[in-house]
Structures are given as structure tokens and as C-alpha cells.
Amino acid sequence: MPGNSTITVHADREVHPSRAVAPPIYQTATFWAEDGETFAQVAVDPRGKDFYTRFGNPNHAQVAAVVAELEGTEAAMVTASGMAALTTAVLALVSAGDHVIGQKSTYGGTGSLLLNLLPRLGVSTTLVDQTDPEAFAQALTPQTRLILVESPSNPLLQITDLRAVAELARAHDVLTMADNTFATPLNQRPADLGIDLVWHSATKYLNGHSDVSAGVLAGPAELLNRIWDVGLLTGATLGPIDAWLLLRGMRTLPLRVARHNANGQALAEALNEHPAVAKVHYPGLATHPQHKLASRQMSGFGGVLGIEFTGGFEMADAFLGRLRYPRRAASLGGVESLAVHPASMWRGMLNEEQIAESVPLGLVRLAAGTEDTADLVADALAAADAVHATAASA
Numbered sequence: 001m002p003g004n005s006t007i008t009v010h011a012d013r014e015v016h017p018s019r020a021v022a023p024p025i026y027q028t029a030t031f032w033a034e035d036g037e038t039f040a041q042v043a044v045d046p047r048g049k050d051f052y053t054r055f056g057n058p059n060h061a062q063v064a065a066v067v068a069e070l071e072g073t074e075a076a077m078v079t080a081s082g083m084a085a086l087t088t089a090v091l092a093l094v095s096a097g098d099h100v101i102g103q104k105s106t107y108g109g110t111g112s113l114l115l116n117l118l119p120r121l122g123v124s125t126t127l128v129d130q131t132d133p134e135a136f137a138q139a140l141t142p143q144t145r146l147i148l149v150e151s152p153s154n155p156l157l158q159i160t161d162l163r164a165v166a167e168l169a170r171a172h173d174v175l176t177m178a179d180n181t182f183a184t185p186l187n188q189r190p191a192d193l194g195i196d197l198v199w200h201s202a203t204k205y206l207n208g209h210s211d212v213s214a215g216v217l218a219g220p221a222e223l224l225n226r227i228w229d230v231g232l233l234t235g236a237t238l239g240p241i242d243a244w245l246l247l248r249g250m251r252t253l254p255l256r257v258a259r260h261n262a263n264g265q266a267l268a269e270a271l272n273e274h275p276a277v278a279k280v281h282y283p284g285l286a287t288h289p290q291h292k293l294a295s296r297q298m299s300g301f302g303g304v305l306g307i308e309f310t311g312g313f314e315m316a317d318a319f320l321g322r323l324r325y326p327r328r329a330a331s332l333g334g335v336e337s338l339a340v341h342p343a344s345m346w347r348g349m350l351n352e353e354q355i356a357e358s359v360p361l362g363l364v365r366l367a368a369g370t371e372d373t374a375d376l377v378a379d380a381l382a383a384a385d386a387v388h389a390t391a392a393s394a
Ligand SMILES: *Cc1c(COP(=O)(O)O)cnc(C)c1O
Pocket: 081, 082, 083, 084, 107, 109, 150, 154, 179, 181, 182, 200, 201, 202, 203, 204, 213, 214, 215, 331
């Protein structure tokens, strides 16, 4: 098998209809056929690429080829956003009367799907403490069809024992689906640990430049074909230009992730000892309660850290205001550092009570970009010093 940096540059070669070295953008809504037989065939080809762009497009197929090889899965497909990937997959895999298990610490949109949308459709859900593999076993019912995991989780960086959950699910004929957005396939390959389906907000690290919304799903072709069938109905189609940008972004994914990992680790270590900081949540720290598990299932720890301040919301907010390089913006995984207060950000998806249960008020989520490590560390320490000095003089 070639290495990851070779895969991201070459894995799409077989799905190029042209001889252009840089793939053309297939900015077309539809494709013509030579004859009736061909037309009838392409209309039913699962995840095909030359019938109608809602069904598939060469730019989609190129992204999918790279993602499948990086994740080590049989196939992959692309969607218009990470949430489109999740919702389309879940709607394809469960029906009224079924039960789904998710995590308490999870991306706000995933939490809202579990707490708000699925129950409305007659699908019951249970959210468990992901740090306890036993909790997944206890939540299983005869109606459980699907377990949604996310590791590391957004924004608390909690780790799920992916192999343990996958084994439990297999034994009960339950499907597993892992959000691999934070780790990327460079740091973690959930399918190698037995997870059935892997999904990403490709808006984040896979694209890496904060200029595209996109999602991907990776797994066995048979499962993806079922999800693709529902995707035709949800219409969660990625535009060809966005797919092209995503492919271009992925070319440098291994280079970028190496720097994100280094910056995340350096920031976590620098802030962990700071007197204004109650706790840094980062799986690469030896003090992270699940550091051993993280080291077993990950080869790098990513660029996102959760920083819990001693002075609650006010100190967290003041810290954000003092940062020079990380700007206050939703999202992560781009070359530029971004930082947010998750409890303020997720109010569009979760109610106050749901937020209070999943995110501490004094938490800042800092997503390190690919800037120079020394600059980011000096900037974060200066901001932490300033908020500490203000608190001490008050
Ligand atoms: C951003 C994010 C999502 C949602 O993806 P979109 O592309 O914004 O729809 C899902 N999971 C995680 C972990 C995320 O960070």
C-alpha cells in the first residue's frame, strides 16, 4: 500500500475521464448518453458519476476515491455538509420503532439529531458517557439498530474505545458509525478497529482551508448504496466546484495534519500549567484521563484543545478577545487558527438545558491552525497572562 501523502495525490487517478493533470471541474447538472441502453444503465448505477449530478459527478467520485483509500474502506461518498452525511445515513439505517445510542459529549448537530429530530420520527435514543464502554452495553435494547460515536469528541476531547464499542455492536447485530472529523484518517482509522461507517465534516480538516462546506461517508459499498438511495431524496448534493476544492485541499492533508498535531500538543502543554487554566482537555497530554486509550487507537492527537478557565464565562470570553492570531469563529481544521466559546455557539442547535449538560461555561475551544508553533504558543500565553492579571487585581 502507498503512504498517505501518495494516496492524497494519486488515489483519484482512475476516476478521471480526461487526461488533464489537474482535474477539470465538471460544472454540469446532467450528462448525455449515446443510446437508450446506456441511459437506462447510468440511471441506476449506485453512486455513479455520469447521469445527473444529484446522483453523482466525476468530481464527487474523485474525492470518494481518495477518502476510501485513506480510511481503508471499500467505498466512500460525498455530501453537501457533514450534517448531510450524518442525517442521510441515519435516515437510511433506522426506522420508526428503532433505538439509537449516541454520546453525551458530541457535536451539537449530532446531539440535536439524537435529542430532537429522531424522537419526533418515532426513533428512541439514549445518550451515554462515552468514557465508559460498559455504558454502551447497558444502553442496548432489542430495538437498538445503530450506535453513533465520536472520538475525540467536540468540544471536550473525550475518547471512545472504538474497538470495544465495535465488538459490542457486532455481537448484537448493531451498526456503528464514527465521526472521525477531529482525528482525520491520518491520526485514526475507525474502520481498522471494526467500525462499520466513518463520516466527516469535510468542511474541517479534509478540506482544510475554511472555504467549503462538505461531508463524506466511508464504509462498505453495500451500506453506502443504501445511504445513497436516501441521499437522492434528501438532495444533499455537493456542488462540483466545492468537490473540486475539497480534492485540492486533500492533496496536502498529511502535511497539514502533522503541523496541526504539533501545534495542538505544544499549546496544550503550555496552557496546562497556567494559573488561569483549570484544565486543558487534550488527548495528547499525559494528564488526560484517557491518554493511554488515545495512544492505542490514534497515531496523532490533532489540533483542537478545550481550555477550561478558572473564571467561568467571563474569563473565557476575555481570553478569546485577547488572542491575536486565533479569530473568534465557528469551525476548525483550516490553516488559520480559530477559537470559540462552545456554550454560546451551539444555541442554534440545542436548548439551554441541553447545552448545560454537555459544555462547561468556562470552556474555550481552540483549533490550532498551521501557523508557526512558537507564535501560537506565545500568543496564547500572553492572552492567558492578561486575563489572569485582570482577575488577580479585581
Ligand atoms: C463541524 C462538525 C460537524 C458538522 O459538519 P458540517 O460540515 O458543519 O455540517 C460534525 N461533527 C463534528 C465533529 C464537527 O466538528
